Amino acid sequence: MATAPALIGGFELPAGPRLPRVGSVDAVALEERAxxxxxxxxxxxxxxxxxxxxxxxxxxxxxxxxxxxxKVAALCAKGMRPDPLDSTVPPVAAICLYPNHVEGxxxxxxxxxxxxxxxxxxxxxxxSPTKLKVAETRAVVELGADEVDMVIDxxxxxxxxxxxxxxxxxxxxxxxxDAHLKVILETGELxxxxxxxxxxxxxxxxxxxxxxxxxxxxxxxATLPVTLCMxxxxxxxxxxxxxxxxxxxxxxxxxSKQAVQYLVTLYETLGPEWMTPDLFRFGASSLxxxxxxxxxxxxxGRYQSGDYFTID
Amino acid sequence: xxxxxxxxxxxxxxxxxxxxxxxxxxxIVALRERYGLVIGGEEVEPRxxxxxxxxxxxxxxxLFEAALAGAQDVDLAVSAARGAFENGWxxxxxxxxxxxxFRIARIIQERSRELAVAESLDGGKPIRESRDVDLPLxxxxxxxxxxxxxxxxxxxxxRTPRPLGVAAxxxxxxFPLLMLSWKIAPALACGNTxxxxxxxxxxxTALIFADIxxxxxxxxxxxxxxxxxxxxxxxxVRHDGIDKLAFTGSTEVGKLIMRELAGRxxxxxxxxxxxxxxxxxxxxxLDQAVEGIVNGIYFNQGHVCCAGSRLLVQxxxxxxxxxxxxxxxxxxxxxxxxxxxTDVGAINSxxxxxxxxxxxxxxxAEGAEMYQPDCRLPERGYWFVPTxxxxxxxxxxxxxxxxxxxxxxxxTFRTPEExxxxxxxxxxxxxxxxxxxxxxxxxxxxxxxxxxVVWANTFNRFDPTSPFGGYKESGFxxxxxxxxxxxxxxxx
Numbered sequence: 001m002a003t004a005p006a007l008i009g010g011f012e013l014p015a016g017p018r019l020p021r022v023g024s025v026d027a028v029a030l031e032e033r034a035x036x037x038x039x040x041x042x043x044x045x046x047x048x049x050x051x052x053x054x055x056x057x058x059x060x061x062x063x064x065x066x067x068x069x070x071k072v073a074a075l076c077a078k079g080m081r082p083d084p085l086d087s088t089v090p091p092v093a094a095i096c097l098y099p100n101h102v103e104g105x106x107x108x109x110x111x112x113x114x115x116x117x118x119x120x121x122x123x124x125x126x127x128s129p130t131k132l133k134v135a136e137t138r139a140v141v142e143l144g145a146d147e148v149d150m151v152i153d154x155x156x157x158x159x160x161x162x163x164x165x166x167x168x169x170x171x172x173x174x175x176x177x178d179a180h181l182k183v184i185l186e187t188g189e190l191x192x193x194x195x196x197x198x199x200x201x202x203x204x205x206x207x208x209x210x211x212x213x214x215x216x217x218x219x220x221x222a223t224l225p226v227t228l229c230m231x232x233x234x235x236x237x238x239x240x241x242x243x244x245x246x247x248x249x250x251x252x253x254x255x256s257k258q259a260v261q262y263l264v265t266l267y268e269t270l271g272p273e274w275m276t277p278d279l280f281r282f283g284a285s286s287l288x289x290x291x292x293x294x295x296x297x298x299x300x301g302r303y304q305s306g307d308y309f310t311i312d
Numbered sequence: 313x314x315x316x317x318x319x320x321x322x323x324x325x326x327x328x329x330x331x332x333x334x335x336x337x338x339x340i341v342a343l344r345e346r347y348g349l350v351i352g353g354e355e356v357e358p359r360x361x362x363x364x365x366x367x368x369x370x371x372x373x374x375l376f377e378a379a380l381a382g383a384q385d386v387d388l389a390v391s392a393a394r395g396a397f398e399n400g401w402x403x404x405x406x407x408x409x410x411x412x413x414f415r416i417a418r419i420i421q422e423r424s425r426e427l428a429v430a431e432s433l434d435g436g437k438p439i440r441e442s443r444d445v446d447l448p449l450x451x452x453x454x455x456x457x458x459x460x461x462x463x464x465x466x467x468x469x470x471r472t473p474r475p476l477g478v479a480a481x482x483x484x485x486x487f488p489l490l491m492l493s494w495k496i497a498p499a500l501a502c503g504n505t506x507x508x509x510x511x512x513x514x515x516x517t518a519l520i521f522a523d524i525x526x527x528x529x530x531x532x533x534x535x536x537x538x539x540x541x542x543x544x545x546x547x548x549v550r551h552d553g554i555d556k557l558a559f560t561g562s563t564e565v566g567k568l569i570m571r572e573l574a575g576r577x578x579x580x581x582x583x584x585x586x587x588x589x590x591x592x593x594x595x596x597x598l599d600q601a602v603e604g605i606v607n608g609i610y611f612n613q614g615h616v617c618c619a620g621s622r623l624l625v626q627x628x629x630x631x632x633x634x635x636x637x638x639x640x641x642x643x644x645x646x647x648x649x650x651x652x653x654t655d656v657g658a659i660n661s662x663x664x665x666x667x668x669x670x671x672x673x674x675x676x677a678e679g680a681e682m683y684q685p686d687c688r689l690p691e692r693g694y695w696f697v698p699t700x701x702x703x704x705x706x707x708x709x710x711x712x713x714x715x716x717x718x719x720x721x722x723x724t725f726r727t728p729e730e731x732x733x734x735x736x737x738x739x740x741x742x743x744x745x746x747x748x749x750x751x752x753x754x755x756x757x758x759x760x761x762x763x764x765v766v767w768a769n770t771f772n773r774f775d776p777t778s779p780f781g782g783y784k785e786s787g788f789x790x791x792x793x794x795x796x797x798x799x800x801x802x803x804x
Contacts, residue, residue, distance in 0.1 A: 024749050026769050029600035039440065041334035041652040053326055232599045239635060267329055268643045275326035 022201060023236070025193035025229055034225040037268060038261045044298070047260065051295050052090060054259040054287070055082060057277045059117055059248065061096040061285045063124075063216060071312075072101045076108035078312035083292050085308075086299075092288070093277040094147060098123075099140045106144035117147035117182070121172060124186070124215035126151035130168050137175040147180040148172070151215060152199060154189045162202060169206035182210035182248055182281075187226045188218040196226055200233040210246035216283065221251025224261055231269040244273070250283025256294040259287060331645075334652040336439045341430045346377045347515070349385055349539060350522035352392035353532025359384040364541065366515060369436035370649050370658035370693040378515045381538040386507070386547040389536040393478040393505040394553055396533030402475050402503050406462035413458030413500060415528040420451040420493075423524065427517055431489055432649040434516035436658030436694070437612050439650050449774055450493040453792075456776035457497035460797060464502065467794050473801040475503030476579060477555035480548045483518075484561045485511035485660050486615035486716075492518055494791045495558050496535060497776075502800035504556065507536045509548055511561075513661045515539040554578055556800065560617070563714075563740075563785050581789025581799045583617065583781060585714040586742030588763065589735035590620030590771060591725075594629045596747035600769070602636045605720070608745060608771035610644060610656055610698050614718040615664070617786075618743035620771050622711060623700075624731055627724045634702065634722065641698050642685035656718060659694040668696050668717035675701050675710035680721070706737060714740070728753065732760045741783025745771045764790075 042050060060079045062071060076095055083089040094115035095105050102118045109116060118140040122128035137148055150172050156164040173181050183203035187196050203211050211230055214221035227249040234245045249262055259282060266274055274280055289309045297303050346363065348355045360382030365374050381389070401409075420427065427450075428442035437446075464473040479499045483491040488510055499506050510518035518537050525535050538544055542565075549557060549572050556579040559569055563584040573580050590608050592601050608620025625633050649657035659665040676682055680701040689695040700720040704711050710721045725731040735744055744763040746754050754768045764781045767773060774780070779795035781787060789799050 024595070024597045026597035026600035029597070029603055029770065033600070033603050039444075039652075040331065042331060043334050044332040046330060046332040049326065049329060056323065239632075272327040272329065273325050275329065276323045278323055279325075 022198055025197050025232075027193050030193055030229055031225045034228045034265065037228070037265045038224055040261070040264045042260050042264065048295065048298050050260045050263045051256060051291050051298070053263065053275060054256070054282060054291050055092055056090045057281050058092040058288060059094045059096040059250070059281045059283045060092045060288060061216070061250070061283050063096070063098060063119060067098060067101060069101070069104050072097060072104050073108055074312035076105055076114070078288070078310060079114050080109065080112045082288055083295075084310065086296070089292065089295065093281055096149060096283060099136065099143065099145075102140055102143040102145050115146040116144060117149055118143070118145035119149045119151075119215075121150040121168075123149070123151050124217040126153045127155060130171060133168060134171050134175045137172045141175070141177055141179045145179055147182060148176050149182045149184055149212060151184045151186060152203065154186055157190070157195070157199060157202075162198075165199075166202050166206045169203055169208065173207035180209045181207065182212045182246075183208040184212045184215055184250075185230075186215055186218055187213045187222075188220045193226070193229045196229050197233055200230050201237075204233070204237050204243075204245050208245065210248050210281065212248035212250055212283065214249075214251040214283075216251035219252075222249035222253055222283075224265060227262060228265055228269060231266065235270055238270075244279060246279040246281065248281040248283055253282055253284050254286045254290065256287075256291045259291060331653050333648070335648065336429055336432075336650045336652055338429055338433060338650060340426045341433060343376050347379065347519045347539070349379045349381055349389065350519070350535075350537040351385070351389045351533075352395070352536065353526065355522070358382065359388070364512065366434060366513065368433055368693075369513070369660055370690070372692050372694075375434060375516070378519070378539040381509075381540040381544045381547070383547045386538055386544065386551055387553075389507045389538045390478055390480070390548075390551050390553040392533040392536050393507050396531055397475070397477055397505040401505055401531060401534050404503070406464065406503070409500065409503060410458045410461035412528055412530050413454050413461060413497060416524055416530070417451050417454030417458060419524045419527055420447070420454060423520070424448075424451065427489060427520060429650065430516045430520055432657065435485060435488060435514045436649050436660055437615075438654040438657040439652055440654065441612060441657075446487055446490045449776070450489045453490075453493035453497045453776045457501035457796075460498075460794075461501040464797065464801065467797055468801070468803065472804045473502070473797075474804060476800060476802055477504060478553060479504045479506050479556040479558060479800060480551070480554040481506060481508045481558045482545050482548065482561065483508065483510055484617075485514040486612060486617070488514040489517040489521065491560055492521060494560075494796075498791070498796045499558075499800050500534065502797055504800050505534045507538060507548060507554070509538050509540060509545050512541040549573070552576075556580075558789075558799065559583070563787075566787060579799060581781075581791070582787035583789070583791065584742075584785060584787040585716075585740055586617045586619065586782065586786050587622060587712065587714055587738045587740045588618055588620045588743040588745065589622045589624050589738075590745040591624045591731050591735060591747065591757070592626060592629070592633060593728075593746075593748035593750070593753065594626040595749045596769070597749065598629065598633055598636060601747040602633065602640050604745065604747060604769070604771045605637060606640055606644070609720045610718045611772050613656055613659055613696070615660055615716055616772060618765060618772065618780075619716075620743070620745050621715060621720060622735075623720055623722045624725050624734055625722060626731075627726055630724050637700065638683055638685070641683075641700065644685070644698050646687055646695065646697065647690055656698055659696050659717065662694055664716065665694040665696060668715055668719060671710060671713060671715045671717075672699060672719055675704070675708060675719075675721070678708045678710070680704045680708055680710060706734060712738065728757065732757065736760075736762045739785040742786035743767065
């Protein structure tokens with residue numbers, strides 16, 4: 001086991017004599033800031049830009065017991081060409097699936113640039129032995145996953161065994177090889193923003209490429225304040241070390257308006273450098289059609305019924 | 313730097329994302345060319361025969377003309393108020409007075425978009441603030457004091473509260489409608505009648521408010537509005553028919569008023585300037601503290617008497633905090649007050665802009681280091697880039713004098729004792745802010761800070777139930793809460 005970071009050991013600080021600082025979060029002020037950012041009024045060209053970007057940042061997701069090869073095939077087709085009537089609409093960033101569907105999706109998506117993201121590590125609870133989690137990660141990477149979405153062990157985190165959480169992420173990261181690692185904190189189970197901040201630092205210190213809010217199986221899933229809290233951690237890490245870590249809010253983002261609010265928050269918190277699918281993703285399943293509807297509305301001036309957008 | 317690992321982007325970032333203009337429609341305010349005085353429920357031409365222009369500080373265009381009330385006009389207004397007081401208002405059943413106040417509160421809510429646009433148009437403050445702060449609070453004040461109107465005897469058990477008579481009220485230009493509410497709501501709730509003089513640069517919402525009083529069928533003469541400049545205020549202060557004077561404004565004018573009223577049987581409350589310390593300890597939630605600092609000094613372009621204009625930072629977190637603060641300044645959107653995305657609007661007047669410019673120049677001359685973010689300002693109108701000064705000493709003018717603009721002076725401290733010493737080392741004492749995760753330290757600080765309001769882990773937060781007022785040269789008397797009733801009552 002790695003040396004226990006009661007304070008996060010792997011979170012390197014540049015200036016020698018300064019003590020590592022986890023820092024704290026004031027819930028009232030954080031939520032107020034998020035509410036202010038959510039009130040930005042984004043119109044016309046700036047809205048179209050945002051909607052286009054939202055699609056390019058989307059991890060189109062299906063994580064159900066009832067997923068079948070047919071369902072996955074349909075989702076892949078949708079991801080590559082979201083709006084059959086409008087070729088200017090870009091493909092999504094990735095399709096996010098259970099491990100059993102990685103191979104099928106990989107085949108369907110070959111050459112399209114759309115990535116395959118697989119959940120792993122006993123998703124969604126994470127309540128399995130570490131060696132199984134590592135083995136699962138290896139397996140999904142071998143099956144062809146470009147990105148791995150792991151869950152942290154919330155049981156360990158909430159009981160204060162931070163070293164175990166840290167250690168597990170380190171091992172999973174190693175098992176990922178070249179695949180990108182997104183670490184799901186499941187913020188809905190962490191209880192406080194202070195915990196979210198601590199877990200974010202822990203995950204980043206252990207090597208996460210992305211930190212992700214939620215599995216989508218727990219309510220609340222992603223919220224604007226919790227995502228803002230994570231962005232602030234990412235910003236601190238960037239300022240301290242120069243390292244750029246991505247963020248993925250997932251679950252509960254269904255409307256274009258919400259997506260735009262997240263992008264505004266990203267833009268005003270981390271700046272333009274983060275406005276890329278390499279550093280920000282939306283984990284969503286029903287968001288895409290609403291974005292398509294809004295894009296068509298912006299372009300034609302009219303809303304069209306849901307029947308004009310494919311359900312996959 | 314340890315472990316520098318900048319990722320190569322496979323997809324280029326969207327580096328240019330300009331928010332498209334999102335202006336609030338201004339046609340909801342039907343501006344007239346001229347507004348007269350409102351005396352005895354009627355709009356009248358000034359006997360003085362004089363008018364002055366009100367201009368929009370964001371475009372310098374002339375918006376309308378308002379009457380400049382002279383001595384005779386002020387006299388008429390005070391007589392009208394006296395008449396209304398003696399002919400029914402004072403004797404009205406308290407529950408009936410409450411009904412009028414509730415009605416006014418509801419009409420303010422109904423007309424809040426119009427009032428918000430008017431406020432931003434006339435005063436230059438961002439619509440986001442007029443809409444989300446000024447208007448809800450103004451309505452809340454009327455609702456709150458409406459509730460007190462028939463409960464005064466419970467507020468002061470075993471005493472018999474009585475109204476004073478005619479209250480003369482002079483309000484500033486930074487929160488025109490909100491300050492009107494702070495003044496008028498408790499005065500009416502206690503059974504007084506009012507002669508109100510709005511600030512020279514921002515009379516519009518007070519004039520719309522006169523129309524709201526008419527809509528609410530408030531008896532004529534209960535609220536009289538006399539527009540004008542300092543001379544009008546002077547006539548009002550010197551008038552021997554007033555029983556009470558409430559003033560919010562500069563310490564300089566406050567002193568003149570106090571001199572004028574010495575020896576006269578006129579009750580006085582003054583809410584004057586401030587030079588508040590916003591004190592950040594090293595255990596504070598830094599990102600939220602930065603938001604609080606920004607809200608403390610750049611809110612309403614810094615035109616806030618309780619603005620957190622002196623930032624006291626514990627030295628051990630000085631660097632990270634300043635880095636965060638400077639980055640945050642660069643995201644402030646300065647521009648058209650009517651754009652819904654504007655964070656910092658226009659400076660209220662040319663005179664104020666000159667004063668800010670002069671004080672900032674003195675800061676540079678005295679050796680403080682200035683930081684301003686890159687910022688494109690509109691060509692016309694009065695604007696000032698959000699500014700912060702580091703290396704500020706207590707002896708610098710920018711650490712002592714009230715700038716009343718978007719200018720922050722940053723100082724450091726080492727221990728809580730030193731923080732208290734520096735925070736209290738000012739002729740003012742209106743407000744202060746404390747940022748720490750430690751509850752016991754908040755209480756320790758509050759006991760020692762000589763300021764009327766101390767905010768903990770927040771700043772510039774107002775509520776009608778909470779009393780507000782100053783120590784030392786920041787004035788005396790309290791507005792808001794149960795405390796806000798006393799200045800408008802006498803006890804038999």
